[in-house]
Amino acid sequence: MRIVIGGISHESNTLNPIITGQEDFVVFHGEDMLKPGLFPGASARGIIDALQEAGCELIPLLLARAVPNGVVSADFYRASKHEFICRIQEARAAGTIDGVCLALHGSMKVEGLGCAEEDLVRSIREILPAAVITAALDMHATITPELLAGVNGFAGYKTAPHVDCAETGSQAARMLLQTLRTGKRLYTAYQRIPMLIAGEKSESEAEPMRTLLESCREIEKHPGVMAASLLLGFPWADNEHNGVSVLVSVLGDDPDMIKTADKSAAELAAAFWDRRRDFAFRTEYYDSVTSIKTACRAVLEGKEVPVFISDSGDNPTAGAAGDATELLEAILSMIDTIEKLPTPLLYSGFYDAPAAAACIKAGIGATVDATLGGNWDAVNGKKIPFRLTVKNIVQKYGPYQSDLVLAAYRNILFTITSKHIGFGDPELLPSLGVKAEDYCIVTVKLGYLEPCFRSIAARAIMATSKGCSNEVLETIPYQKVRRPLFPLDMDMEWISEAKR
Ligand SMILES: [Zn+2]
Structure with a gap:
């Protein structure tokens, strides 16, 4: 045949x-x-x-x-x-x-x-x-x-x-x-x-x-x-x-x-x-501010480590841009608390080609002024300025040949990619010399945690953050979907042919 x-x-x-x-x-x-x-x-x-x-x-x-x-x-x-x-x-x-x-x-x-x-x-x-x-x-x-x-x-x-x-x-x-x-x-x-x-x-x-x-x-x-x-x-x-x-x-x-x-x-x-x-979320979930506050409290009270926070509204593996900043802004709004954490907060990460290029140009060990976020998702992202210290660089990583950068700002460690490859890959952090389990709070642009993270997370929180993969569908301003549609029309009725 x-x-x-x-x-x-x-x-x-x-x-x-x-x-x-x-x-x-x-x-x-x-x-x-x-x-x-x-x-x-x-x-x-x-x-x-x-x-x-x-x-x-x-x-x-x-x-x-x-x-x-x-x-x-x-x-x-x-x-x-x-x-x-x-x-x-x-x-x-x-x-x-x-x-x-x-x-x-x-x-x-x-x-x-x-x-x-x-x-x-x-x-x-x-x-x-x-x-x-x-x-x-x-x-x-x-x-x-x-x-x-x-x-x-x-x-x-x-x-x-x-x-x-x-x-x-x-x-x-x-x-x-x-x-x-x-x-x-x-x-x-x-x-x-x-x-x-x-x-x-x-x-x-x-x-x-x-x-x-x-x-x-x-x-x-x-x-x-x-x-x-x-x-x-x-x-x-x-x-x-x-x-x-x-x-x-x-x-x-x-x-x-x-x-x-x-x-x-x-x-x-x-x-x-x-x-x-x-149909309901399986993990504990909060808005962005509550998610980060809850994680910091757990760490500072000596409870679960590491706490994972999914930046679920901006999950590139669900097609989101990977550069929304709502959760990052929540983190920065409490930077004094973040400074008290026993390890840096690991944020994996941002799809930001200009930031990755600037860090690579500066080289490992150098300090560089760059913005993170907001290149694409202008609705939920802002270009936030940082003075970053470049900690590691990997070029042409994986099948999509993305450059990877590890960069520090105060007590936050970012991974930055030059291509839109997502952050669920179990090899991505190790390739930068990073073990997620060494960090007290790990923020990942993902929805449900991939097995590589789930197996090490002492606690997993899903931030219902804003972005192109916003999990709270009722808040998305749909224009084209056919109505009525559950759960946008929560009380709608529909009868399957099996019951007609
Ligand atoms: Zn699918």
């Missing part, structure tokens, strides 16, 4: 003014995608492994991925799609294409265009109108009617934080293989639930997600069901399609299978809606 594989994957935060461009993406072209060991743990890995194991001939198109950020540049998207399409046309000229398996996010937005996935699938359909297309999606995917019509079968992640991406990729690949081997068509049942959920209220190990995802796995035990997915949408992308989706993809489009799929999807949607008020 000749199968086309590829994907352009990004989670685009429409509140963040940064345009995610070519320099932000890591791109693998054609055969480069098939080098062994690439993308460990990603859906593309699962797709490639499953199809190769089945002895398929793979036609690799292009795989592009970037850290979540603002919407994607139209030029980059157009060029990537062009390459995608050209490679499909070449492959089709050389012989029949049996199927397409895509590694997508589902909430990628392109400047001036909107939903990238539906545009990409539409373009593929123009060339391969009858081909079977399956897709692996992120749990934060947004389903649009056209995407639903263009793709035959979907599989979404069932974990948040996402640790089952490769598994989901192989599920999408197996679905494709099954339909091609049996000649049975795929059918996907769909239910939209008019609801938005903050990422930090929907970890898969916490209720109610744990039970709801267990229901997905139960549905998948029915004969013929290839995947049952709960896709939560992406709350920081203001668009008319935002909401929660239930998708149940089944093998066979006879009336019985269709009925099974529709009924399962409707029942799962009803169960989800019934538990809408149970």
